[in-house]
Amino acid sequence: MTSLTSEEPMRTDFTNRLKQHGGLVALAVILIFNILVTPNFLQAQTLAVNISQVATIAIVAMGMTLVIATGGIDLSVGAVMALSGALAPLIFLSEFGTAYPVLGLLAALFFPLVAALVCGLFNGAIVAVLKVQPIIATLILFISGRGIAQVLTNGNLQTFSNPEFSYLGTGKILGFPFQGWLAIAIACLLFWLVNRTIFGRYLLAIGGNERAAKLSGGPVRRVKIGAYVICSVLSGLAGLIVVAINSASDAARNGNLMELDAIAAAVVGGALLQGGKAPIFGAILGAVIIQLVKYTLLANGVEDEVALIAKAAIILAAVYIQQARKE
């Protein structure tokens, strides 16, 4: 029996297709529904609002996708957003920041991302070196990260007026929100990272079979830590964008429940929770679907609580399709 097993690919063909195009089908359904039902849906304003909102989910979801690809999960993304979002105004509103506006602005972009990177190192080290379950390991920062952010700001809402910084969340290029372009640029970079680099190949191999990857000489620890670091830095960036959009930093609310949106977007986008797959553009698609569902319900006067149930239903459907594909 050296022949190839030919039935299996044929049997999974249908579900494969469903999985590959299920997201797009869902997107089309939501769009058609909105065009028919939601008032003023087909307007530039609506598009801009949705893009500016979806960008943060998409950016975090892409990072989450990398972590999920290693077979892990990162619950701390929302807390990291709050932390980095709290740091930025602290820096450019400081004496130094007001005395040297340009340097202050650069520092307000740089240091929050460094703080996020440290968070990623922390998560990665606990998972990869101490071998703690990812869900527990990232729970530490999930709980403490937001706490640190609130301590830094004394629990106050920090409002500011800094047009240069706010460009991150309100600027437009060719009529589209800046952060939308940023998300696309990051997606292209990560797509290249996953599909063309050695890091990316190892990432998928570790998620697919960690023991085999290690036995083949794969730097398991470094790659895992790398995935958590990228995820945290992207979360930090998303935290800055949220602060820039609002011209205010609220450590209690920035990134609240983002971990759920990001995980949902990644899963809807085709990431396998057991690892081994990193569909970067899928994560964007997932983020768009989640954002549109939120928007659809909001625009049609459905309450927030109901929107949460709808989100849960989407995740359930995505997981169901995954399971069907596995068998």
Added chain:
Amino acid sequence: MAPLLAMSGIKKHFGGVPALRSASLEIKPGEVHALIGQNGAGKSTLIKILTGLYRRDEGEIEFAEAPSHLTSPREAQETGIATIYQELNLVPLRSVSENVVMGLEPRTLGFLINWPEAHRRTREILSRFGIDIDVTAPLGSYSTAIQQLVAIARAVSMDAKLVIMDEPTSSLDSSEVEILFGVVRELKSSGVSVLYVSHFLDELFQICDRVTIMRDGQTVGCETIEDTSKLDLIAAMLGRNAEEIEAEGLTELASGKQAYEEIVLQVDKVSTGPRLSEFSMTLHRGEIVGLGGLLGAGRTEAARSIFGLDPLTGGNMHLKGAPYAPTEPAEAIKARIGFLTEDRKAEGIIPHMSVRENLTLALLPHLRKSGQIDLEREKSLVEDFISQLGIKTAHMDQPIRELSGGNQQKVLLARWLATKPDILILDEPTRGVDVGAKREIQTIIRNFVDEGHAVILISSEFEELVEGANRIVVMHEGKAVSELTNPGITENALVRALAHHEEPAP
């Protein structure tokens, strides 16, 4: 004296595949009875039928002079059959007492557990076996040996008439084994029978009265231990003739020795733990050295130590004359060593990934070109290997899980060949592949060696070892104990060498 247990004519099929064809087992009261056989001989199926986990298709079982029709392990326990599994089914976080009296707690007022009485009773039971420990401490705080003894104590406290021990010594050190033997003797003297399953034949001669040998789902013999020898037992397990082995082995062992000049790997008294205590071997360029031994002899552990998977606790290695002490596989790979693991699914393939990605996994660091993977080179390399090794795949981007076992194995072989290794360690390279692929894989290995490289071959197929290896290092209980040299090795000679080291020390 009437036997305590009599099983006869036991048959059991699993979906048309016979696991037991005609098995029998007879145990007398107060007897320590060994059950031996190779993997797949049917020992565990027989035990599972005895303990009510499986139901027999045919056959008779009599236990304590009554026909037995058990349907669950719980019923077995109630009739007096207790099983101590390799994986203990106790609760490590609860106290020793709780584990011993669980389900049979002494009570006061009918519903409160009488803890002083429970502790007292536990201490009494354990002291019978010469164990004096704090019974209020969590069970998990004690060594595996103590935990095992507690499991036995629990069995005894439930008035077991027959205690089944499945590989009880596999995770014990030698002093712990002595304690266990003491317990077994204590059981015996109090009239409890023990069914003792072990791969370690030495142990049988120390504590067992009789031994039942199984092969291919059948009981092939039952001997009094004093009337038999290890050679007899091994011959019976493998289905060979003891005298033949003896005669042939003696004449052919000494013949011919082929000289190989350049030493590539020298392993000197390496140890990594209880399962590899003293392993030495020499590997020359152009040579296949086989590792021979029974299950648990330490062959895979020896391979793991060379590949940097288990840290050395003693001894040293030299690779091409230079000291060599890898701490992780990446270092071993850099030193041009490859390791084809035994468990293809758990340690070999990345199922989601394509043939191409699986094949180049170990080579990745060498495929870097301006920060990314050199896809052109990767593709041409994979194409070469697919045609060279005759890997049957629709295209190189087909997921590896869709390939047959033999073709998966070829991809994994190619994974290592692609790194241009000097030494390949092959653990069961042809297990679970069809006959055609097997030959092809053996040819690939042969070609690799003929190019001046070296191979360490682990195989439980004696034929493959005997025909393939230039030399065979025979291992026993974590030690390299002797060496056979081709030409002149026969399967019987190998069996004899294995058996020789099973003989008790004079």
